[in-house]
Amino acid sequence: MSNLLEIRNLEAYYGPVMAIRGVSMEIPEGQVVSLLGANGAGKTTVLKTISGAMVPQKGTVSYQGRLITGRDPDWVARQGIAHVPEGREVFPFLSVDENLKMGAFSRRDREINADLERVYDYFPILKSFTKSQAVNLSGGQQQMLAIGRALMLRPTLMILDEPSLGLSPLLVQEISEIIKRLNAEEGLTVLLVEQNAKMALDLGDYGYVMEVGRIVMEDSCARLKEATDIQEFYLGMKDQGVRGRRRWKQRKTWR
Amino acid sequence: MEIIQLLISGVSQGCVYGLIALGFVLIYKATEMVNFAQGDVMMLGAYVAITFTSIWGWPYYWAVPATLLVMAGVGILLERLLFRPMIGEPHFAVLMLTIGLGFVLRALAGAIWGSEPRALQMPYVGDVLRMGEVVVGYENLAIIAGTALLCLLMWLFFRFTTVGLAMQAASQNQLAAFYVGIPVKRIFMLVWALSAVIAAIAGILTAPVSLVDPLIGFVGIKAFAAAIVGGFGSMPGAILGGLLVGIVEQLAGLYLPPGFADMSAYVLLLVMLVIRPQGLFATMQKKKV
Numbered sequence: 001m002s003n004l005l006e007i008r009n010l011e012a013y014y015g016p017v018m019a020i021r022g023v024s025m026e027i028p029e030g031q032v033v034s035l036l037g038a039n040g041a042g043k044t045t046v047l048k049t050i051s052g053a054m055v056p057q058k059g060t061v062s063y064q065g066r067l068i069t070g071r072d073p074d075w076v077a078r079q080g081i082a083h084v085p086e087g088r089e090v091f092p093f094l095s096v097d098e099n100l101k102m103g104a105f106s107r108r109d110r111e112i113n114a115d116l117e118r119v120y121d122y123f124p125i126l127k128s129f130t131k132s133q134a135v136n137l138s139g140g141q142q143q144m145l146a147i148g149r150a151l152m153l154r155p156t157l158m159i160l161d162e163p164s165l166g167l168s169p170l171l172v173q174e175i176s177e178i179i180k181r182l183n184a185e186e187g188l189t190v191l192l193v194e195q196n197a198k199m200a201l202d203l204g205d206y207g208y209v210m211e212v213g214r215i216v217m218e219d220s221c222a223r224l225k226e227a228t229d230i231q232e233f234y235l236g237m238k239d240q241g242v243r244g245r246r247r248w249k250q251r252k253t254w255r
Numbered sequence: 256m257e258i259i260q261l262l263i264s265g266v267s268q269g270c271v272y273g274l275i276a277l278g279f280v281l282i283y284k285a286t287e288m289v290n291f292a293q294g295d296v297m298m299l300g301a302y303v304a305i306t307f308t309s310i311w312g313w314p315y316y317w318a319v320p321a322t323l324l325v326m327a328g329v330g331i332l333l334e335r336l337l338f339r340p341m342i343g344e345p346h347f348a349v350l351m352l353t354i355g356l357g358f359v360l361r362a363l364a365g366a367i368w369g370s371e372p373r374a375l376q377m378p379y380v381g382d383v384l385r386m387g388e389v390v391v392g393y394e395n396l397a398i399i400a401g402t403a404l405l406c407l408l409m410w411l412f413f414r415f416t417t418v419g420l421a422m423q424a425a426s427q428n429q430l431a432a433f434y435v436g437i438p439v440k441r442i443f444m445l446v447w448a449l450s451a452v453i454a455a456i457a458g459i460l461t462a463p464v465s466l467v468d469p470l471i472g473f474v475g476i477k478a479f480a481a482a483i484v485g486g487f488g489s490m491p492g493a494i495l496g497g498l499l500v501g502i503v504e505q506l507a508g509l510y511l512p513p514g515f516a517d518m519s520a521y522v523l524l525l526v527m528l529v530i531r532p533q534g535l536f537a538t539m540q541k542k543k544v
Contacts (some may be wrong), residue, residue: 051434074432074433074437074439077435082434085430085431089430089434091423091424098420098424101417102420102421102424102437105417105435106436
């Protein structure tokens, strides 16, 4: 299996602050890769560097064997990388229909309408709001709209930044199902960033764990789920110490 | 009858304000820059049209599309050379740049075309339409009809074309526009071209009514007031604000002592800011950063 996306020794700064410190990742074609980490670990920055919204100081991003570092984000999108940013970035005053059509902006083929139907098929709830402005949708619906809009690009790789953010457990479940379906039915490769570690590990084939700008752990998600560190820090399983209480003092860190 | 007469000339003057205001709003909505040289771009458009008709002797109906084409080029040039490098710079820096650009354009126009007023030769100039006691010059009718037509075209453009939608999308959420593959930089270039074309249309329409000299761009300040009255950021608001300013100005000219007419736009602006600071059409409610 070949790698769709390869990241090598990426370093990026926000002003003087080093946000990612030498990150390398591989995303094999057809897989779901999860990226875990706490707030401020640099996950979103990695995504931004992939999609071109940020230019890294060092390191390379290559997609389908081609270097894409430092290209404009709209160019990267047209190569087939759809980025669904954190916090449902829809076009608030366009209708749902128009939002989805904007997702196909770069396409000139005749199958756009068919794809529109396909998106409504995945997200039937959007169908009842086609003409209403996106700003009037609920948070979950906006998240679905953002994912649907990304699908309209017919992407090869979809980058999802915290799709579960601020959603009810039921909706998180629903979104997970859809991501699973997209991966299975459409062969879509997914890079999933999540704080909801359970969702990320359930969905993912392979997982990376980031802390303070570095990858500190990587393994198949099945094995990550078994790792005690992950269970303790991300899945919140109680670590029963000898005296039966949590060892707050002895928290581990990779720093 | 007098009042109807006044209203008509108020509306026609207001249309010109509205068109310039539209240019302000377009650029502001897309790029969050306020182009204080918008009035001077209008002046430039009028001079380009005069060059084609009076100086080079082209027929009027050829000169107009040629002018619009040239001005679209000017808009693109301004964006590429001056304003694209300013993306992300502080607002006041952009502001100073546009004010400076206004000075440069005025000086340039003075150097090329001289400072004495010139007239734009227009086929219909001087003819009047009589409706009972009301007499309307064709040049005023042309302003009103031209503005109405332009508004219709703009509405169709923004409502139904992909590029128009993409302009809205890029203005509503720049990041998301990038991520769906909209070439945002090229869209910004188009916005500048469009606003220069609209300014040129305003210039061509107003040139037969008020003679053209390098300083006519100062109506841009009144148009700026009109844009704020309309709720900076709303396109129908810009036109409506323009009309309001035009009409109030005419009425003030009739009923108030001399000098009030020129002030009235700003008085209207102050009143508006006190009673409805968000403007007639509040579209600024929230803009994601």
